[in-house]
Amino acid sequence: MIDIEKAQVSIVSIPLKKPFSTHLGVVREREAIMIELWDREGEVGYGETVAFSSPWYTEETVKTAYHIQKDFILPMVLKKKFAHPREFACEFSSLRGNPMAKSGVETALWDLYAKKQGQSLSRILGGTRNEVRAGAVVATQDVTEALKQIEQFTEQGFERMKLKISPANDRQFIQAIRKEYPKTPLMVDANSAYTLEDIDQLRALDEFELLMIEQPLGTTDIVEHAILQKQINTPICLDESITNVHDAKSAIQLGSCQIINIKIGRVGGLAIAKQIHDLCQEHQLQAWCGGMIEFGISKAYNLALASLPGFTLPGDLSSSTHYWQEDIITPAIEMEQGKISVPTVPGLGFSINERRFDEVCVHKEMIK
Numbered sequence: 001m002i003d004i005e006k007a008q009v010s011i012v013s014i015p016l017k018k019p020f021s022t023h024l025g026v027v028r029e030r031e032a033i034m035i036e037l038w039d040r041e042g043e044v045g046y047g048e049t050v051a052f053s054s055p056w057y058t059e060e061t062v063k064t065a066y067h068i069q070k071d072f073i074l075p076m077v078l079k080k081k082f083a084h085p086r087e088f089a090c091e092f093s094s095l096r097g098n099p100m101a102k103s104g105v106e107t108a109l110w111d112l113y114a115k116k117q118g119q120s121l122s123r124i125l126g127g128t129r130n131e132v133r134a135g136a137v138v139a140t141q142d143v144t145e146a147l148k149q150i151e152q153f154t155e156q157g158f159e160r161m162k163l164k165i166s167p168a169n170d171r172q173f174i175q176a177i178r179k180e181y182p183k184t185p186l187m188v189d190a191n192s193a194y195t196l197e198d199i200d201q202l203r204a205l206d207e208f209e210l211l212m213i214e215q216p217l218g219t220t221d222i223v224e225h226a227i228l229q230k231q232i233n234t235p236i237c238l239d240e241s242i243t244n245v246h247d248a249k250s251a252i253q254l255g256s257c258q259i260i261n262i263k264i265g266r267v268g269g270l271a272i273a274k275q276i277h278d279l280c281q282e283h284q285l286q287a288w289c290g291g292m293i294e295f296g297i298s299k300a301y302n303l304a305l306a307s308l309p310g311f312t313l314p315g316d317l318s319s320s321t322h323y324w325q326e327d328i329i330t331p332a333i334e335m336e337q338g339k340i341s342v343p344t345v346p347g348l349g350f351s352i353n354e355r356r357f358d359e360v361c362v363h364k365e366m367i368k
């Protein structure tokens, strides 16, 4: 039984080594909320809340998530005993939305549960891989900078490159990359930059035989993506549109996509992420684990999730130093020729590096 005695909510902030640019804006500094849950035996579970500082990706922010966690989720978690972390989702079904706020706390319960079971999180989830394949994100619209990054990522062994596109920067940009890297597996992420009026422009990208086009249309859309998928050959991958199991079922039912980018924070936690993985397997969709420009605790959950058999494509997985001079976890996550080992020790397999945490923590509060 998991019986939480106290919780700490902290905000950490670290500058990126390089700006992360999409048509939606540029991320230069990453803030995130860390969750630490202690049970009555003094065991700790770690969670990371991946909402950004402003609502550019989804409607959640660090501030909204902090409020929901402090004022609603954690007071309830401190009162309830959990036989299994899977109970969290139904316990909080009446708390509408706020998937990232929920996920930051729910994942910490999974770490705690796995530690108490003496099993790795990957094993508890049913993981079958002891290493996962990493894909890099080329987060710039500048061709020269993009080619520089792809050269570096290729040397590091990343298995696929994800380009950020928009109607103002797509065909010529991809052509320039394809010219220098004719064989490298490429995918593109549009972050909802297009509309159905752009069908011809999107169909023109079929020539590049991309692995997929991620989220070309509206952030909440399922129906128009189904219309688009019937008119282009490039497989559509949904990201922002899939915020829960119902969205995934609707997208599968309508044929809105062939691939789903599963992000634990975006869908409301590890239990729901696993359910969406199972749905993809059942209906022969491909799945991969998306990233959130996150710190090591969230990256560690991505490793456990990506070890499941239905994750058939390289995820936005990378080492601890991919975005940061120094991460906040120990040990650091390392990548070897595009592969990352999945921890086999009990729990998440990583802890907070207290020295580094104190350097980058801008606010913390104990909740009892």
Ligand SMILES: O=C(O)CCC(=O)C1=CC=C[C@@H](O)[C@@H]1C(=O)O
Pocket: 022, 057, 137, 189, 191, 239, 290, 291, 292, 293, 294, 316, 317, 318
């Ligand atoms: O974490 C990574 O390595 C990549 C993250 C990434 O590509 C994204 C994170 C958040 C919003 C977007 O810009 C983009 C995505 O849509 O997948």
Ligand SMILES: [Mg+2]
Pocket: 189, 191, 214, 215, 239, 240, 261
């Ligand atoms: Mg995306």
